[in-house]
Amino acid sequence: MPVREAAPGLRPLAVQPDSQRLVLQCLRRLGEASRADLARAAGLTHTAVGQIVARLERAGLLRSAGRRQQGQRGQPAHLVTLEPKGAAALGVRLDRGRIETVLADLSGALLGQRAHDGMLPPPEEALACVRRDVEGLIAALPAARRRRISGIGVARPYNLGSWLATLGLPPDSFTAWDRFTFGDELARATGLPVIEENDGTAAAIAELLHGAGRRQDDFLYVFIGPAVGGGLVLDGQAVRGRTGNAADIGVIPVAPSRLSSAPEAPGGRDILLGRASVAALMRHLRARGETPSALTALPPTEAVAEWLEDCAAALVEPLLAARALLGVPLVVIDGDLPAPLLDRLIGRLSPMLWAATAQSRRPPALARGSFGATAGALGAASMPLFLQIGPGAGRIGGGPRDRNRIGDVHALTT
Numbered sequence: 001m002p003v004r005e006a007a008p009g010l011r012p013l014a015v016q017p018d019s020q021r022l023v024l025q026c027l028r029r030l031g032e033a034s035r036a037d038l039a040r041a042a043g044l045t046h047t048a049v050g051q052i053v054a055r056l057e058r059a060g061l062l063r064s065a066g067r068r069q070q071g072q073r074g075q076p077a078h079l080v081t082l083e084p085k086g087a088a089a090l091g092v093r094l095d096r097g098r099i100e101t102v103l104a105d106l107s108g109a110l111l112g113q114r115a116h117d118g119m120l121p122p123p124e125e126a127l128a129c130v131r132r133d134v135e136g137l138i139a140a141l142p143a144a145r146r147r148r149i150s151g152i153g154v155a156r157p158y159n160l161g162s163w164l165a166t167l168g169l170p171p172d173s174f175t176a177w178d179r180f181t182f183g184d185e186l187a188r189a190t191g192l193p194v195i196e197e198n199d200g201t202a203a204a205i206a207e208l209l210h211g212a213g214r215r216q217d218d219f220l221y222v223f224i225g226p227a228v229g230g231g232l233v234l235d236g237q238a239v240r241g242r243t244g245n246a247a248d249i250g251v252i253p254v255a256p257s258r259l260s261s262a263p264e265a266p267g268g269r270d271i272l273l274g275r276a277s278v279a280a281l282m283r284h285l286r287a288r289g290e291t292p293s294a295l296t297a298l299p300p301t302e303a304v305a306e307w308l309e310d311c312a313a314a315l316v317e318p319l320l321a322a323r324a325l326l327g328v329p330l331v332v333i334d335g336d337l338p339a340p341l342l343d344r345l346i347g348r349l350s351p352m353l354w355a356a357t358a359q360s361r362r363p364p365a366l367a368r369g370s371f372g373a374t375a376g377a378l379g380a381a382s383m384p385l386f387l388q389i390g391p392g393a394g395r396i397g398g399g400p401r402d403r404n405r406i407g408d409v410h411a412l413t414t
Contacts, residue, residue: 092377094182100377151194153197216330222315229247255314278337290303333346339372
């Protein structure tokens with residue numbers, strides 16, 4: 001039964017004009033602000049901002065945050081902030097080893113979450129699983145909040161059927177995914193508009209809207225999952241590139257691994273996902289006779305330390321190249337790995353970057369991501385919201401075969 005039948009009256013919010021999205025984005029960064037604060041931050045007149053704030057308050061996207069009491073002369077300024085209940089969206093992360101569906105509000109807080117670990121099933125089975133999770137998450141919301149759902153975002157690797165040998169996966173285990181239009185089928189099954197994006201960019205959007213992007217306009221995002229992916233943020237906007245695969249760092253050529261568990265690299269070169277990935281870590285642990293029950297149960301063994309050293313070494317050249325080509329001052333590293341292991345990786349990688357940096361240059365700063373394994377699903381949920389309220393929102397969404405697909409968003413505007 002389609003979601004719209006299960007939840008009568010469910011209607012997506014209308015896309016906001018650029019000036020309104022700009023004000024909302026400024027407010028997201030400021031947390032709470034007066035109209036004068038927003039006028040300065042957005043570069044708009046006080047009159048324009050006053051009109052925009054009034055419209056957004058009527059739309060339920062802003063609420064009063066009281067008055068500023070200290071450090072001001074005259075009458076205290078009236079403050080506004082985002083209304084988390086003003087909008088919500090669903091996010092789906094599909095990866096080779098996980099299906100995760102979340103429901104998030106305008107602030108990025110999770111209202112519900114469903115996850116399934118294990119090898120990704122065939123597309124039809126995955127679709128049925130996601131549909132059940134979507135229906136369950138929406139059914140748990142009060143009826144009034146269901147009407148504020150703006151859509152579903154889907155984050156997935158664009159080439160699930162590729163690099164299976166490198167990742168140690170059975171041949172042809174995901175090839176059907178490269179022919180299945182999951183977003184279209186999910187839209188038909190649920191009655192909600194669906195936006196698809198590659199998983200690296202989607203996770204970077206979560207960091208842009210709710211993490212490092214609230215303080216930094218330019219950064220490279222790296223996510224270490226079953227493979228390794230990336231996303232690029234420049235001037236406060238997620239960059240897709242012509243094919244939708246900008247910052248696809250997993251396919252950057254690197255030197256072969258020195259680990260005894262690594263397969264021989266064809267032509268004397270490997271690609272990054274063959275070294276800096278959970279698949280490479282698990283391959284090495286199996287070769288050393290270790291079989292942890294889950295990533296969260298990884299012991300600090302010598303084999304883990306060996307992979308960590310090899311992973312850090314593999315990241316050096318791609319990250320320095322990104323710094324040289326794009327000028328990004330920050331690299332955010334996140335992933336399915338436990339936070340302590342990510343911290344160890346960053347701690348080892350930092351001196352390697354400094355040692356390899358050319359004279360008169362500085363390496364990028366490193367930071368651990370804000371959301372861990374949930375980043376992809378939260379980023380996916382953020383995409384329908386970003387389409388409505390994020391500057392440059394029209395650049396988000398669509399697959400590699402149709403980079404302008406995000407322009408077809410009639411369901412969000414009706």
